[in-house]
Amino acid sequence: MSNGTPELLSVRNLVVAYETSGHVKSRLTAVQDVSLDIAPAGIFALVGESGSGKTSLARAILQLIPSASGQVIFCGKSLPEMNKTQLREARRDIQAIFQDPLSSLSPRRTILQTLTEPLDHFRIGTGKERIDIAAGALETVGLDNSMMQRFPHELSGGQRQRAALARALVSKPKLIVADEPVSSLDASIQARVVELILNLRDKQGIAFLFVSHDLSVVRQLADTVAVMYLGRLVETAPARELFSNPAHPYTRSLLRAVPIADPLHPAPVVLDGEPPSALTPPTGCVFHMRCPDRIERCSSVEPGQVNISGKEGRQENHRVRCHLWNS
Amino acid sequence: MTSQTPVDALSVRGLTVTIQQESQHLRVVDGISFNLRSGEVLALVGESGCGKTKTAEAIMGLVPRDSGVVQATSIRIGDTELAVMPEAAMRQIRGREISMIFQEPLTALDPVFSIGSQMSSVFRRHRKQSRTQARQSSLEMLASVGFPDTARVMRSYPHELSGGMRQRVMIGMAMACKPRVIIADEPTTALDVTTQAQVLARLTDLGRKTGTSILLITHDLGIVAQYCDRALVMSKGKIVEEAEVKQLFTRPAHPYTRSLLAAAAGIND
Numbered sequence: 001m002s003n004g005t006p007e008l009l010s011v012r013n014l015v016v017a018y019e020t021s022g023h024v025k026s027r028l029t030a031v032q033d034v035s036l037d038i039a040p041a042g043i044f045a046l047v048g049e050s051g052s053g054k055t056s057l058a059r060a061i062l063q064l065i066p067s068a069s070g071q072v073i074f075c076g077k078s079l080p081e082m083n084k085t086q087l088r089e090a091r092r093d094i095q096a097i098f099q100d101p102l103s104s105l106s107p108r109r110t111i112l113q114t115l116t117e118p119l120d121h122f123r124i125g126t127g128k129e130r131i132d133i134a135a136g137a138l139e140t141v142g143l144d145n146s147m148m149q150r151f152p153h154e155l156s157g158g159q160r161q162r163a164a165l166a167r168a169l170v171s172k173p174k175l176i177v178a179d180e181p182v183s184s185l186d187a188s189i190q191a192r193v194v195e196l197i198l199n200l201r202d203k204q205g206i207a208f209l210f211v212s213h214d215l216s217v218v219r220q221l222a223d224t225v226a227v228m229y230l231g232r233l234v235e236t237a238p239a240r241e242l243f244s245n246p247a248h249p250y251t252r253s254l255l256r257a258v259p260i261a262d263p264l265h266p267a268p269v270v271l272d273g274e275p276p277s278a279l280t281p282p283t284g285c286v287f288h289m290r291c292p293d294r295i296e297r298c299s300s301v302e303p304g305q306v307n308i309s310g311k312e313g314r315q316e317n318h319r320v321r322c323h324l325w326n327s
Numbered sequence: 328m329t330s331q332t333p334v335d336a337l338s339v340r341g342l343t344v345t346i347q348q349e350s351q352h353l354r355v356v357d358g359i360s361f362n363l364r365s366g367e368v369l370a371l372v373g374e375s376g377c378g379k380t381k382t383a384e385a386i387m388g389l390v391p392r393d394s395g396v397v398q399a400t401s402i403r404i405g406d407t408e409l410a411v412m413p414e415a416a417m418r419q420i421r422g423r424e425i426s427m428i429f430q431e432p433l434t435a436l437d438p439v440f441s442i443g444s445q446m447s448s449v450f451r452r453h454r455k456q457s458r459t460q461a462r463q464s465s466l467e468m469l470a471s472v473g474f475p476d477t478a479r480v481m482r483s484y485p486h487e488l489s490g491g492m493r494q495r496v497m498i499g500m501a502m503a504c505k506p507r508v509i510i511a512d513e514p515t516t517a518l519d520v521t522t523q524a525q526v527l528a529r530l531t532d533l534g535r536k537t538g539t540s541i542l543l544i545t546h547d548l549g550i551v552a553q554y555c556d557r558a559l560v561m562s563k564g565k566i567v568e569e570a571e572v573k574q575l576f577t578r579p580a581h582p583y584t585r586s587l588l589a590a591a592a593g594i595n596d
Contacts (some may be wrong), residue, residue, distance in 0.1 A: 049519035257524040257551030
């Protein structure tokens with residue numbers, strides 16, 4: 001998959017499964033055979049609807065939940081094979097922010113205490129230097145120095161997400177996994193956080209795995225987009241191409257469902273039905289029941305991932321899981 | 328009456344909602360007036376905090392007395408004046424003449440009763456139908472909001488349905504009495520984009536078929552452009568612009584509308 005440049009993060013054939021509780025134990029496969037690459041300073045967006053497995057994938061990459069099989073290689077090292085100490089050390093370079101910023105800010109600590117904690121932990125700098133680094137991180141995210149002595153409850157939603165981002169920045173990470181970081185924010189504040197992420201990438205070379213269900217936000221910042229449906233990456237492509245020339249029928253349905261703020265634009269097209277349950281996935285392609293373009297094979301054989309670069313003018317690194325492209 | 332003037336389904340004159348916040352009186356809705364025409368989908372659009380939801384609650388008579396004061400010269404549904412109506416009479420109007428759909432359907436559905444029992448009770452109460460009739464009506468209503476397996480949905484409890492399915496149940500319940508007016512307050516904000524398209528298509532189709540007028544409250548200009556006939560733009564408690572949707576997008580008159588459109592264009596492109 002790589003074309004010469006060393007990847008920052010490589011995920012290969014990752015599977016995440018949960019045992020469900022209750023009388024009858026069954027296995028729910030949340031992530032099935034996912035492979036992806038994130039380049040240094042790249043912004044990789046993972047889009048999909050609720051229940052598609054985005055968060056499970058993000059958490060498995062962060063080693064917050066175990067994976068059933070597959071590889072996660074970060075800076076050339078395999079994260080799942082690391083022991084606790086090694087993993088802790090690796091977390092300097094791979095940080096996370098979540099939809100609810102309060103989950104990464106302690107309610108009983110001031111913002112300064114929260115920001116210097118990773119520095120204490122990783123023994124970075126002297127006491128004085130730690131405060132300087134914290135102040136620098138706050139400045140980067142556009143928060144005033146006076147915020148240092150405040151508690152999370154004294155901040156607005158947008159300020160909290162900035163503070164959470166500042167906390168992720170102090171250890172100078174190479175990659176930030178951001179799981180729906182702007183979903184709970186108002187549109188105008190969303191735009192500012194998006195701008196901030198773009199800035200961090202441009203000025204500090206930080207790469208992002210940006211998880212979102214909001215296509216309009218993704219369009220503004222991603223270099224590469226992967227579309228997830230029932231645990232599978234059904235399409236991965238450079239962002240511009242994915243939005244202008246989508247190849248998978250699900251991606252097309254997803255894009256056609258977005259109402260465009262122009263009355264002369266064609267009306268959104270309704271994709272009927274609901275996604276199937278991950279507990280009882282259908283045979284064949286997981287999208288075949290709702291697919292407008294299905295052929296006979298789709299209901300019996302699960303399509304593998306194919307690279308369609310060069311086909312019908314597609315660029316490099318455009319991959320889909322679809323029988324229509326397999327012939 | 329000449330047949331050329333369409334009768335207004337809802338007419339609001341001089342509506343003000345004042346709330347008390349720390350020793351201050353805040354006019355969150357500031358003397359607004361508008362008409363919802365028969366059979367149209369009218370957008371009420373604005374950013375969070377502009378007074379959209381308070382407007383809806385005031386029309387429905389749902390602003391709690393200890394949280395705010397509602398004043399209006401007139402709120403009329405057809406020929407019925409709601410502004411001076413006592414609560415007991417208002418209860419007869421809600422559901423029958425005017426219904427509301429909320430952002431989060433779980434707040435409006437009872438977790439301990441099946442969908443069938445909650446839907447049937449609407450038909451029994453407002454339409455005075457028998458048990459059998461009400462069940463039949465419920466099945467038909469569920470089919471009309473796009474459920475293929477209506478009997479299974481009838482047996483389900485709210486937590487067993489997805490967000491989009493619950494919102495379609497809510498539309499069915501709101502439509503049960505064929506009301507003149509439905510107020511839908513951000514009905515798809517919590518839903519995924521494909522589900523949003525399903526729900527809004529069902530809502531506006533049903534409205535057109537039954538002649539129900541819809542006041543659709545939203546912050547999303549894409550929804551305004553694609554699903555509405557006219558729009559009211561609200562900012563800081565006031566309606567700053569009222570226009571046909573095509574005109575709103577091609578020739579916005581108010582600077583605030585222009586700034587909203589510019590922000591949306593940045594997102595779309």
